[in-house]
Structure formats: structure tokens, C-alpha cells
Amino acid sequence: MITATPLTLYTFAMSHYSEKVRWTLDTSDIPYREVCLSPAFHIAPALRMGGRGQTTLPIIQADEVAIQDSPRILSWLQLHRGPLAVMPSPIDSEARDVEKRFDAIGKDVARYLYAGSFGVADDHILKLWTDHASPWQAAFIRHTYPVMRWVFKRKLSINPPRVEKARQRIAATMDWLDAQLADGRTYLVDGTFTVADITAASLLAPLACPRQHPVYGDPAYQAGMAQALRGWEGRPAIAWVRRMYDLHRGRLKGGVF
Ligand SMILES: N[C@@H](CCC(=O)N[C@@H](CS)C(=O)NCC(=O)O)C(=O)O
Known part of the structure; x- marks a missing residue:
């Protein structure tokens, strides 16, 4: 390197x-x-x-x-x-196709999570939005939360038809992942840990709540997002995300400032 x-x-x-x-x-x-x-x-x-x-x-x-x-x-x-061990060469590879597939549902995952949590877990969302804020930023966010929530809902298109569409798109992508895993494989591409696994596991982590993640692993997050988390449990895809975290995600290393 x-x-x-x-x-x-x-x-x-x-x-x-x-x-x-x-x-x-x-x-x-x-x-x-x-x-x-x-x-x-x-x-x-x-x-x-x-x-x-x-x-x-x-x-x-x-x-x-x-x-x-x-x-x-x-x-x-x-x-x-690079070259990074998790990045296959050449760059335009199957792993990057899998990356694209999961990147494509990132907004759906966010839309689905917030749809079930706004108005239910506002205190927890406020906590998440202010955890890394300076005191005056936190005061601003708390004070303007109803407006920020409104803007956020419009920006992310959080409305019943789009939320249902998001649920369907997440389910279809999990179906795809379940099908890939059906042959007992551990890794999605080339039998080794790549950005395909990192992307799939990261993008589904808000729904799988791996214990290693400081936000999604927090029981308060899981309680706040309970409505959105319901229904996915028991899927091979969810178990696989937790396994990827168990196998490849130790303590987060970057220093947070
Ligand atoms: N295509 C982008 C998507 C990133 C994205 O949507 N990030 C969200 C947070 S998960 C964000 O920054 N939202 C705030 C905004 O759009 O202003 C990527 O892969 O980095």
C-alpha cells in the first residue's frame, strides 16, 4: 500500500x-x-x-x-x-454489479425505516440527529424538528405508495440474496470477502441490526424502529448480514471527531 x-x-x-x-x-x-x-x-x-x-x-x-x-x-x-483485497480486478466486475444492486435500495431502506418511525420514535430520531452535533446545532435541530421532519419526508418521498414500493423493492432484493445463499455459500462473489459482501451487509444492516454497529446494534434504535424491523426476521439474508458482521466487522477503527 x-x-x-x-x-x-x-x-x-x-x-x-x-x-x-x-x-x-x-x-x-x-x-x-x-x-x-x-x-x-x-x-x-x-x-x-x-x-x-x-x-x-x-x-x-x-x-x-x-x-x-x-x-x-x-x-x-x-x-x-489500492489494490484493495476486497476490490476485485478489473474494476468492472461481478462484485461491482452486486454493489450496484444493493446501492439501489439504499433510499428504500431509509424511506421504509423513517416511515415507520416518524411520530412513533421522534425522541430517538432526535437523539440520532443530535448525537454528533455541537450544543448550538443540537438546540437548532430540536427547535426546528417538526420542520426538518416535514422537509425530510418530502425529500425522501415518504408517502404510502412510495413506502409500499420501497418495501417491495427491499423484499425483492432480499429474495435475490436468499437465492444466492441457498447453495450454502458464505460470500457472494468468487468465494472470498469483497465489496459485494460489504455493500450488501452495510445496506441491509439498518434492518438486520448487527450488534457490532454502534447505531443499529443499540436496543433503543431497535425499539424505535420496531415497526420497520418487523417482518424481515427469519430471512436467510438477515442472518447472513449478522454473520458478515461477526466474521468481518470488529470494533470500528476510525476515530470519530
Ligand atoms: N449514492 C450515494 C447515496 C448516499 C446517500 O443517499 N446518503 C444519504 C445518507 S444515507 C444522505 O447523505 N442524505 C442527505 C442528503 O441527501 O442531503 C452514495 O452511494 O454515497
Whole structure:
């Protein structure tokens, strides 16, 4: 591995796309520090660093370079900190196809989780949204929560037809995963742990609640999100996510600032 500038990873603590990049960095022993941002306060830095008119996290930064969007981050890591053991070569491989398949349900997972939790677990959502905020940011979020919730619901299209569609899309992707696992395999591609496994496990982790994850493993999260978590338990896909965490996810290594 090339010795290079330390990386800074900008995340939301509860973001599954952030977890995908965090896990790739941890498992590849790439040093980084993590900066957890809070909703609303991520917008200006994300627009500025990303430079693509997008407000999403994760973003990774090294010196003057900032990369937004998890697949682009993985490609950048492969090029500048690779070759990574979890990144097959050539880059356009089956593993990256699996990555795309699970990236595609990320918004559905978020939509489905929040749909069942807004109005039910508002206190817990407020806790998640303020855990990494400064005191004045936390006060702002608490004060404007009803407005932020409204904006969030519109932005994520949290309405009954879209939520039902999200449920169907998640179920179809889990069906696909269950079918892959039916032959007893441990790993999705090439019989080895790759970004395919990392992406599938990270993107489903908010529903599988692996104990290793500081947010999803918290019983308070599981209680708050109970409605969205119901119904998936017992699926091979969910057991497999927990197994990936047991096999490949030790303590999170990046220092959170
Ligand atoms: N395609 C992006 C999606 C990332 C994404 O949707 N991130 C969510 C959090 S899980 C986010 O930043 N939402 C806030 C926003 O869009 O402003 C990626 O793979 O990084």
C-alpha cells in the first residue's frame, strides 16, 4: 500500500452508505479519521466539498481532493490506496454489479425505516440527529424538528405508495440474496470477502441490526424502529448480514471527531 495523506471521512453515524465506506477502510487497514456531521449542517460542507450539486454523505477527503458518492469513493480508493483485497480486478466486475444492486435500495431502506418511525420514535430520531452535533446545532435541530421532519419526508418521498414500493423493492432484493445463499455459500462473489459482501451487509444492516454497529446494534434504535424491523426476521439474508458482521466487522477503527 502506498503511504499517503491521511484521509478524512465525512459521514452520518447512522448512514448505511457511510458504513459501506467505513467498513472498506477498516478492513483494508487504511488510516482515516471520521467526522460525523448532523442533518442540515451537512448541506453546506457537502455542496462545497462534493462540487457536484449533491448534498449526500459519505465524502472522503485527502489533501485537496474530495470524493462524494460511495461507488466513486471505492474506485478512488482502489486507484489511490489500492489494490484493495476486497476490490476485485478489473474494476468492472461481478462484485461491482452486486454493489450496484444493493446501492439501489439504499433510499428504500431509509424511506421504509423513517416511515415507520416518524411520530412513533421522534425522541430517538432526535437523539440520532443530535448525537454528533455541537450544543448550538443540537438546540437548532430540536427547535426546528417538526420542520426538518416535514422537509425530510418530502425529500425522501415518504408517502404510502412510495413506502409500499420501497418495501417491495427491499423484499425483492432480499429474495435475490436468499437465492444466492441457498447453495450454502458464505460470500457472494468468487468465494472470498469483497465489496459485494460489504455493500450488501452495510445496506441491509439498518434492518438486520448487527450488534457490532454502534447505531443499529443499540436496543433503543431497535425499539424505535420496531415497526420497520418487523417482518424481515427469519430471512436467510438477515442472518447472513449478522454473520458478515461477526466474521468481518470488529470494533470500528476510525476515530470519530
Ligand atoms: N449514492 C450515494 C447515496 C448516499 C446517500 O443517499 N446518503 C444519504 C445518507 S444515507 C444522505 O447523505 N442524505 C442527505 C442528503 O441527501 O442531503 C452514495 O452511494 O454515497
